[in-house]
Amino acid sequence: MTRVKPKLQTIGHDCTACPIRHRAVCARCEADELQVLENIKYYRSFEAGQTVVWAGDNMDFVASVVTGIATLSQTMEDGRRQMVGLLLPSDFAGRPGRSTSAYDVTAATNLVMCCFRRKPFEELMLSTPHIAQRLLEMTLDELDAAREWMLLLGRKTAREKIASLLCIIARRDASLQLSQTHGELRFDLPLTREAMSEYLGLTLETVSRQMSSLRKQGLIMTEGKRHIIIPDFDQLLEETGDDSDGGFLV
Amino acid sequence: MTRVKPKLQTIGHDCTACPIRHRAVCARCEADELQVLENIKYYRSFEAGQTVVWAGDNMDFVASVVTGIATLSQTMEDGRRQMVGLLLPSDFAGRPGRSTSAYDVTAATNLVMCCFRRKPFEELMLSTPHIAQRLLEMTLDELDAAREWMLLLGRKTAREKIASLLCIIARRDASLQLSQTHGELRFDLPLTREAMSEYLGLTLETVSRQMSSLRKQGLIMTEGKRHIIIPDFDQLLEETGDDSDGGFLV
DNA sequence: AAACATCCTTGATGTAGATCAAAAAATCAT
């Protein structure tokens, strides 16, 4: 089990059959396994804002994101909300062995998920070792991302939080397009200010103010509300507080 | 692959051979697998305060905690630190497929770890499917814990953070002792005020103040600096902001 | 085009927790 940094390797998101395919082409896939997965999968589409499942609700499938963006969030009794995960194409949702969702899963944009019925998927996992192994790798990546996010939530300033989020989305977006435009990066923010604030542990007003501040200083430019232009990625990166190498996030 | 809530099931910490053993008695273990694990494992002891590995350093083993408590933390260039994991007996550290540690691993108390050399462990994982499956379960639990911690870091007040941490440690401690003393709980805090502050995303002064405040209100009592008595666990639980059921943490 | 609903921005003010500073406990060494 050799592992290489998985971040920028995502090659295909075709969801032809095997969840492994989503993140990188899987050399281990055997034809018959593909066939089995083919038999237990189905697609579901959601519109931006729609909820896929609420925390605590029954969730009899596991799924991976084909297109669009989904969010995982937790809510406290009094309504305080914290986003705990951002699912981009190829990311996995749901958990073998658990029949209810631990989080609210919401479509941030229009969303297509490739779902696998949970029981057959679990059986398949038992009979097909490399699926568990691949899932383990993906889960470990998510754990790294969650821990990097803990650093952000616990120790970064509002400005650093915003810069970090923008860098993460920009990087992920750029890697999807395989466009190596060193210089200017452009992308559509898939999150509202409110969603950003829920992710970053801030209020939406603070998010808005910090965005304005970054704009005034020329670190970012905006077209309309959601389209972001980053004239110099490295310069923005310096505002994140991270060491330049960048991390595991998303 | 049926799963049950793993929290309070921890039965043995004997580290006889199989990492699976640490969390719950493993019904699947076959004698020969145990034998192989026996051959690649070794023990290491650390004193409180000692560092097991620094982030970025070579780490040619994976390990599970036998006794004591270890912490995982990340540091920013300017010295801001955030703890991202607390390893209690039976918890797992290190990651198959990665040769360097992503975090500082530090002994919070005297610590014994059961180490497995990485390469043979990875090979074993490939040839022994249920190890990957068990590791996946454990990693998913850790991911849940990390996400619950994200909610704490992003949205809870200082007071709620302290109450949460105390409840978590108390609960874990109680489960280790299998002592069902409903009423008064007693345990030694394994963390300094500074370590607590690093875990909670606070300063150590704030931790101290909130501890004093809880003490003055009779929610906790202290003997010396580290020994804590919780006269009424449910009462303290109400200060955490969590819904009463409690979560996945630690 | 007017009315409405979202989403975003900006301003004024308040406060939880950080920071700075020092003293008190506890722990350790001689």
Place this chain on the structure above:
DNA sequence: ATGATTTTTTGATCTACATCAAGGATGTTT
């Protein structure tokens, strides 16, 4: 015990972000 070191507590002050409040954009419905 006595002094030295580490850890914790407490106080005074400051500030980053939250909260409260209002006003603009933008898009949608009729």
